[in-house]
Amino acid sequence: MRRLLRSHYGGLGILILVILLMPFAFPNSFYFDVAINVGIAAIVCVGLNLLIGYAGQISLGHAGFFGIGAYASAILTSSHGWPPLLALLAGILISGLIAFVVARPILALKGHYLAMATLGLGVIISIILSQEVDLTGGPDGMPVDSLTVLGIEIASPQAWYWLVGGALVLVTWLALNLVDSPIGRALRAVHSSEIAARVCGVDTTSYKVLVFVVSAVVASLAGSLFAHFSGWLTPDEADFLRSIQFVTMVVLGGMASIFGAIVGAALLTALPQFLTVFQNYEHVMLGLVMVLTMIFLPRGLVPTLALRLLGERR
Amino acid sequence: MAEFLQFLFSGLTVGAIYALIALGFSLIYNASHLINFAQGEFVMIGGMATVFLAAAGIGLPLAALAAVLIAVAVAVAIERLGIAPAKGASAVGLIIITIGASILIRGLAGIVWDRNFHSLPAISGEKPLVILGATLLPQSLWIFGATAVIALLLWFFFARTLWGKAMMATAYNPLAAQLVGIDIRRVVMLSFALAGGLGALAGVLITPLAPTHFQVGVMLGLKGFAAAIVGGLGSGAGAIVGGLVIGIAEAMAAGYLASAYKDAVAFVIILLFLVLWPNGLFGLRGIERV
Numbered sequence: 300m301r302r303l304l305r306s307h308y309g310g311l312g313i314l315i316l317v318i319l320l321m322p323f324a325f326p327n328s329f330y331f332d333v334a335i336n337v338g339i340a341a342i343v344c345v346g347l348n349l350l351i352g353y354a355g356q357i358s359l360g361h362a363g364f365f366g367i368g369a370y371a372s373a374i375l376t377s378s379h380g381w382p383p384l385l386a387l388l389a390g391i392l393i394s395g396l397i398a399f400v401v402a403r404p405i406l407a408l409k410g411h412y413l414a415m416a417t418l419g420l421g422v423i424i425s426i427i428l429s430q431e432v433d434l435t436g437g438p439d440g441m442p443v444d445s446l447t448v449l450g451i452e453i454a455s456p457q458a459w460y461w462l463v464g465g466a467l468v469l470v471t472w473l474a475l476n477l478v479d480s481p482i483g484r485a486l487r488a489v490h491s492s493e494i495a496a497r498v499c500g501v502d503t504t505s506y507k508v509l510v511f512v513v514s515a516v517v518a519s520l521a522g523s524l525f526a527h528f529s530g531w532l533t534p535d536e537a538d539f540l541r542s543i544q545f546v547t548m549v550v551l552g553g554m555a556s557i558f559g560a561i562v563g564a565a566l567l568t569a570l571p572q573f574l575t576v577f578q579n580y581e582h583v584m585l586g587l588v589m590v591l592t593m594i595f596l597p598r599g600l601v602p603t604l605a606l607r608l609l610g611e612r613r
Numbered sequence: 614m615a616e617f618l619q620f621l622f623s624g625l626t627v628g629a630i631y632a633l634i635a636l637g638f639s640l641i642y643n644a645s646h647l648i649n650f651a652q653g654e655f656v657m658i659g660g661m662a663t664v665f666l667a668a669a670g671i672g673l674p675l676a677a678l679a680a681v682l683i684a685v686a687v688a689v690a691i692e693r694l695g696i697a698p699a700k701g702a703s704a705v706g707l708i709i710i711t712i713g714a715s716i717l718i719r720g721l722a723g724i725v726w727d728r729n730f731h732s733l734p735a736i737s738g739e740k741p742l743v744i745l746g747a748t749l750l751p752q753s754l755w756i757f758g759a760t761a762v763i764a765l766l767l768w769f770f771f772a773r774t775l776w777g778k779a780m781m782a783t784a785y786n787p788l789a790a791q792l793v794g795i796d797i798r799r800v801v802m803l804s805f806a807l808a809g810g811l812g813a814l815a816g817v818l819i820t821p822l823a824p825t826h827f828q829v830g831v832m833l834g835l836k837g838f839a840a841a842i843v844g845g846l847g848s849g850a851g852a853i854v855g856g857l858v859i860g861i862a863e864a865m866a867a868g869y870l871a872s873a874y875k876d877a878v879a880f881v882i883i884l885l886f887l888v889l890w891p892n893g894l895f896g897l898r899g900i901e902r903v
Contacts, residue, residue: 357705359712404888410704411648411846415838416887419880422835426880430873539831543712550709582720589713593706594699 310558311472318464322457331456337568338463339525344548344560345467345474346517351546352554353478354510355490356406357414359542360421364394364515366428366537368522370435373443373532383446387523391516398515402508421542429534440533443526459528466524467561470517474557477513486510490555518545547585551592553599562601615746620868621861622744626753626822628860629760630656633815634837635844635852636767637808643784643847644797644804647707651691651715653834654722655684655809659816660825661722664731673734681813687718688809692802715830722827735821756818763811764853771849780804784847812837832876836863839879843886845893854894858882 325331343365350356371390375381381389405416429438446453446462453462477483485506488496497503526532535541544567552563567588571581596603634652641649662680667673691714699710736755741748771777782790783800791797815833816825823829840859844851859879867875886893 351705355705357708359708405884408887408891411708412842412887412891414648414705414708415842416884418835419839419883419887423877423880423884426874426877539835540716543716546709547713579724580720582716582723584720586713586715586717586720590695590710590717593702593710593713594695597699597702597706 308475311468311475314471314558314561315468318468322460328456331460333569333572335456335459335463335528336572337565338460338467339521339528340545340548340568341561341564342463342467342470342521342524343518343545344552344564345470345557346514346521347545348549348552348554348557348560349474349477349486349510350514351549352556352560353483353490354486354507356507356511357410357417357546358421358511358514359414359418359539359546360424361417361514361518361545362537362539362541363421363424364398364518365522365525365541365545366424366534367394367397368519369526369532369536370428370522371519372523372526373441374434376444376527377442383444383523383527384448387520390519390523394519395512395516398512399508402511403504406504406507406511418539418542421537422539425534425537425539428537435532435534438534440531443530443532445530446524446527453527463524463528466520470520471557471561477510478557482506482509487555544585547589547592550599551588553601553603556599556601556605559599559601563599566600616868618745618747620864622747622749622753624861624864625857626750626756626860627819627863628840628857629756630815630819630833630856631837631840631859632760632853632856633763633811633818634833635840635856636763636849637811638838638841639844639847639849639852640780640804640808640811641801642841644780645696645801647696648711648838649691649805649808650708650711650834650838651718652808652812652837653830653832654715654718655688655812655830656816656819656833656837657719657722657825657827657830658684658687659813660733660820660829661726661731661816661827662813663733663817663820664825665726667733677817680817681810684809684813684816685806686809688805688812689802692805696801697798715834719827719830726827728827730824730826731820732824733817733820750822752818752821759814759818760853763814764849767849776803836879839883841893842883842891843893845895848893848895851893851895 321334343361347358347361350358368390371393372383372386375386375389376383401420405413405420408416428435435441453459485496485501488499488501489503489506493503522536525536548563548567549560550563551566552561553559592599634656637652637655638649641647659680662683663676666676666679671679691711695710695714696707699706702710735750735752737751739750741750771781779790779795780800780803782793782795783797787797836859837856840855841852842855843858844853844855859882862882863875863878866878
């Protein structure tokens with residue numbers, strides 16, 4: 300059991316098992332709804348965690364990429380009649396391209412400066428999305444067509460659940476492979492000491508650019524799924540607070556822990572849905588969680604628990 | 614010409630407000646090399662607390678003073694309860710703590726006060742002065758005056774007082790400062806207190822011109838940070854020049870280009886500066902140690 304937990308792929312097996320078994324415990328479709336939202340947030344967080352947790356580069360603007368994916372899907376399918384899969388790929392291409400173009404100059408920055416630059420980028424994207432009223436419907440939002448894959452319309456909560464669950468498993472598997480590859484080791488070297496990594500011959504800039512693009516593309520994919528799932532899209536999905544929520548999920552679950560990112564996404568997405576007392580206190584709770592996690596659990600929930608349970612020192 | 618002058622006046626007015634906020638960023642950055650993302654919330658507290666204390670029957674000047682003191686207390690609380698216990702946290706960790714604090718404060722403000730827009734009466738009425746065809750509100754003059762006085766006071770504080778010199782010493786080299794007997798803990802606390810007070814003052818002054826709301830601090834804080842970066846983080850003169858640059862650029866863009874994209878201007882400027890001149894106009898070249 301210990302070895303199973305310790306190996307990454309054991310974790311993947313557990314994730315698949317949880318996704319397969321969970322529906323049997325769902326009393327009604329509301330639970331499917333919550334689980335789908337958890338899955339979408341988790342996809343973003345797995346990608347973002349590669350950047351924050353493994354490469355040690357913060358981004359306060361990833362909701363921007365989520366928004367680009369969501370709006371690409373919404374606009375291209377609803378206003379231009381594109382097939383959803385093509386629109387999703389277009390969103391990925393746009394996000395990836397923007398991320399690639401800005402990554403080099405932005406990732407040369409460090410700490411606060413990097414935080415501010417990514418934040419600026421995200422805010423600019425969200426302002427464009429809410430000001431281009433003709434294209435996006437402005438702050439009121441726009442309707443989105445339902446998702447059809449290979450001629451089959453994904454409509455029921457169950458179908459969405461399996462689709463998002465499958466996407467999450469796929470993204471997690473890719474992330475695990477990336478982390479275990481030479482790229483992953485290079486990223487962790489960048490995290491510990493960028494200069495030392497460079498001295499050892501690691502092309503730190505290229506790796507940082509790569510992981511930035513990967514995380515942006517993953518966020519865009521999740522955004523596309525979200526747009527079709529929710530059926531109505533507003534610029535709020537791309538704003539600063541959303542970016543902060545994603546970062547908080549990663550930090551709460553555990554930086555540099557792929558399953559931590561999923562746990563963080565699950566907690567912060569599901570709790571406000573089930574505890575309706577949260578409604579008015581959502582901001583207060585989010586803020587408290589952020590401050591308390593950083594003070595008392597700087598490594599995040601999953602790594603801290605793993606350390607306790609497995610008595611493992613890394 | 615009159616049109617240009619009109620845009621310039623409004624740019625200078627908001628610019629002076631951004632300058633006050635940017636000064637807060639620089640003060641805290643100098644004392645602790647930390648970016649306080651909750652800076653904008655002090656501005657919100659300044660406006661909202663004044664509105665609600667005045668509504669409770671306290672005279673306006675007293676309400677404003679109390680609002681500033683509340684912001685100072687909140688600022689010190691952030692440092693004591695959020696920053697100090699997280700000793701040794703990474704830059705990312707500290708960023709997350711201050712963002713968390715700002716969201717927490719915003720949430721509390723929405724609950725303790727309300728979620729509506731509020732305004733305050735202008736200090737010397739609403740009758741505008743006409744200068745070369747452009748109008749200037751008396752409140753703008755108050756804002757210019759207050760910013761100038763604050764700049765002078767801060768200069769005096771840093772150049773002439775023992776506490777100010779202790780803060781400068783800490784900014785240059787915290788370890789050396791500690792060795793000569795400077796209590797860094799108190800220096801950091803003082804920097805938060807000053808930043809809280811400056812932010813709240815900005816909030817009190819701008820509320821007659823731009824209504825306050827529990828979420829107003831987000832944009833104001835971010836733009837103040839943009840101003841601090843443009844001027845060079847940690848530079849007092851830079852903060853003021855940076856504030857005016859952002860304010861004027863914003864007003865000109867809103868006037869001549871597209872008012873819808875007014876809010877984006879500050880962020881485009883930040884990105885340009887971060888990429889091309891990360892040390893800002895007045896900043897010292899940073900030296901990174903391994």
